Amino acid sequence: MGEFELIRRYFLPVSEAGQHPAVLLGPGDDCAIQRVGEGQDLVFSVDTLVEGVHFPEHYSPEKLGWRSLAVAASDLAAMGADPVCFTLALTLPQADPDWLANFSSGLSSASRSFGLNLAGGDITRGPLALTLQVHGTVPVDSAIRRSGAKPGDLICVSGTLGNAAAALALLDLEFPTTEQVELLEHYHAPQPQLLLGRALRGSASAAIDVSDGLVADLTHLLGASGVAGAIDVGCLPLSGALAAQREDAINLALYGGDDYQLCVTIADTALKALPDAIRKQLTAVGRVRTGAGLVVDGGSAQAQPGGYDHFGSE
Numbered sequence: 205m206g207e208f209e210l211i212r213r214y215f216l217p218v219s220e221a222g223q224h225p226a227v228l229l230g231p232g233d234d235c236a237i238q239r240v241g242e243g244q245d246l247v248f249s250v251d252t253l254v255e256g257v258h259f260p261e262h263y264s265p266e267k268l269g270w271r272s273l274a275v276a277a278s279d280l281a282a283m284g285a286d287p288v289c290f291t292l293a294l295t296l297p298q299a300d301p302d303w304l305a306n307f308s309s310g311l312s313s314a315s316r317s318f319g320l321n322l323a324g325g326d327i328t329r330g331p332l333a334l335t336l337q338v339h340g341t342v343p344v345d346s347a348i349r350r351s352g353a354k355p356g357d358l359i360c361v362s363g364t365l366g367n368a369a370a371a372l373a374l375l376d377l378e379f380p381t382t383e384q385v386e387l388l389e390h391y392h393a394p395q396p397q398l399l400l401g402r403a404l405r406g407s408a409s410a411a412i413d414v415s416d417g418l419v420a421d422l423t424h425l426l427g428a429s430g431v432a433g434a435i436d437v438g439c440l441p442l443s444g445a446l447a448a449q450r451e452d453a454i455n456l457a458l459y460g461g462d463d464y465q466l467c468v469t470i471a472d473t474a475l476k477a478l479p480d481a482i483r484k485q486l487t488a489v490g491r492v493r494t495g496a497g498l499v500v501d502g503g504s505a506q507a508q509p510g511g512y513d514h515f516g517s518e
Contacts, residue, residue: 211231214308215327217312219323224321226288227323230321230324240341244344245342246341247280247342249276249338250276251336252333253271253333254332255332255333264392265306267392268307268310269311269313271310272334273290273315274314274395275394276336276338277314278413278415280338281397282348282411283347284402284404284408284411285347285402288321288339288340289320290322290323290337294327294328295332297330297331297332323339350410350411350412352469354431354492356471357409358469358471358472359467360468361418361440362486365418365441365463365465366450367386367391368390369417369461371384371390374388383448391462396413397466400482409471409474411468412425413465415461415464417458418440418463420459420461421467426497430496431493432494432498433491433497435458435498435499435500436500437458437500
């Protein structure tokens with residue numbers, strides 16, 4: 205099967221799974237065309253996933269299809285963006301029809317769920333790797349940046365933390381328990397917080413998605429804002445499955461990656477003004493302070509460096 209037949213058979217159907225009216229021209233030409241409406245800013249982000257680094261070798265292609273787009277879409281959520289489309293550069297060791305059918309199935313499901321239209325891409329031969337660029341829009345000057353946190357703001361997170369990191373040790377289990385299945389679902393099928401991100405536009409002072417671990421990502425946000433922060437570990441939201449499975453649940457919540465929840469800073473008054481349905485998705489875990497750095501336990505201990513870093517050991 206040649207490259208163009210591969211695209212026609214497995215990826216043109218994906219491009220039809222999440223049709224978006226702003227995509228005027230999708231796969232099949234030299235470039236895609238996206239129309240950005242008047243009064244809108246285009247926001248975009250790119251992520252690369254490499255076999256053996258970002259996902260296990262021989263990983264389920266259907267799960268990889270979902271996961272690869274979810275990881276990229278999470279960056280749009282952090283900016284409060286309305287999702288529009290994505291491109292995919294896929295490097296494959298071989299054109300395996302079964303692998304491709306399952307991968308495109310997972311990718312189609314994610315495309316429909318997130319409202320992201322496949323607009324084009326590239327396919328090459330080599331070690332398995334995926335690069336996805338996602339596009340979204342926001343009203344002019346309304347994107348939530350990392351650089352807006354102010355002393356006195358609450359530090360809040362969505363969902364629960366540490367589940368995906370705990371799942372890493374469970375990926376090879378043949379018969380996982382009910383609690384273990386729950387943790388594995390967080391790894392295999394992350395849910396980018398797109399609706400929440402858009403709801404926080406105009407209310408949150410800063411935001412970042414938790415991909416490399418709460419401590420690592422919050423440290424990035426605080427540094428970009430020129431402020432300090434403190435986390436009360438007693439406030440960290442933990443799932444019952446994580447608490448039941450791991451004695452080191454707090455460390456996983458602080459330093460474990462792959463949660464793809466949102467970490468936002470927000471003034472008390474802005475938080476109280478949010479609709480109940482939005483406010484209930486957030487847990488306050490600390491405060492922004494003047495100065496620099498991040499401490500835990502309300503200021504009793506300096507946060508240790510943590511989170512995933514591709515070149516941290518070099």
